[in-house]
């Protein structure tokens with residue numbers, strides 16, 4: 150397995166996210182500070198102060214770059230995109246097409262950014278990472294929190310066209326949070342629970358829960374256009390990044406193959422609609438997704454061959 154982690158600031162190739170039942174158990178992220186418009190948190194929203202590290206293949210990081218793009222933060226927050234294929238030393242920077250090297254810390258590997266922020270860090274080295282250039286530290290590495298900050302805290306630097314976009318409006322916050330909680334374990338993390346299971350029982354449980362939840366949301370989207378009703382919210386973007394990868398990677402490599410996404414008429418139309426929303430598709434990379442999963446997880450695909458298909462008409 151190419152995945153490793155930092156132990157006391159040193160890179161190791163241990164990977165310990167499965168229990169004795171063969172179930173995948175995702176570790177929690179550790180950097181949870183908050184950028185605020187007024188600076189009361191200690192991290193004031195400022196133009197040019199922050200840097201975002203992402204992978205275009207990763208569904209969690211994809212959420213943050215979608216918000217970055219859709220809120221018009223390109224000239225406010227700088228960006229690095231890792232090589233899609235995770236290396237023996239974790240995420241690396243390269244000249245792979247569509248990647249962007251680390252212009253801030255000039256790291257070769259993302260673990261170096263973690264160690265610069267926190268020299269004795271122990272834990273996984275994951276994307277996304279939001280970095281503060283002023284105090285030289287990681288502010289936050291949890292996608293669900295980063296997208297909330299991007300949605301509202303940088304508005305004063307944006308044109309009114311972008312200021313007015315609100316994917317987390319106060320009257321829908323409770324509903325968004327409830328849906329995010331509801332889709333996390335069976336769907337967003339559920340595909341990983343299928344793919345990384347090491348026992349039949351763990352896989353059976355995960356795949357059953359995944360398809361029950363997909364059927365549930367298929368029915369909901371038969372009644373309403375978006376997860377919270379008539380308006381696109383953060384909940385939709387968080388479901389979208391998993392759906393976008395479904396037929397490209399999860400159906401094949403992770404054995405999420407009871408049905409394809411295209412076999413769910415409502416979920417499939419919804420996925421296509423979100424893909425076509427604004428400039429979303431400019432940060433949707435089929436190539437990075439397929440390389441991340443097929444070339445970067447030799448435990449699941451020892452040949453690392455990236456399949457040619459499937460041909461999927463998102464556009």
Ligand SMILES: N[C@@H](CCC(=O)N[C@@H](CS)C(=O)NCC(=O)O)C(=O)O
Nearest residue numbers: 152207209273275276277290291292
């Ligand atoms: N809870 C985190 C999860 C982030 C995460 O697990 N990212 C994966 C990529 S899909 C990663 O960086 N994995 C590398 C590793 O575990 O070594 C979030 O939502 O931001």
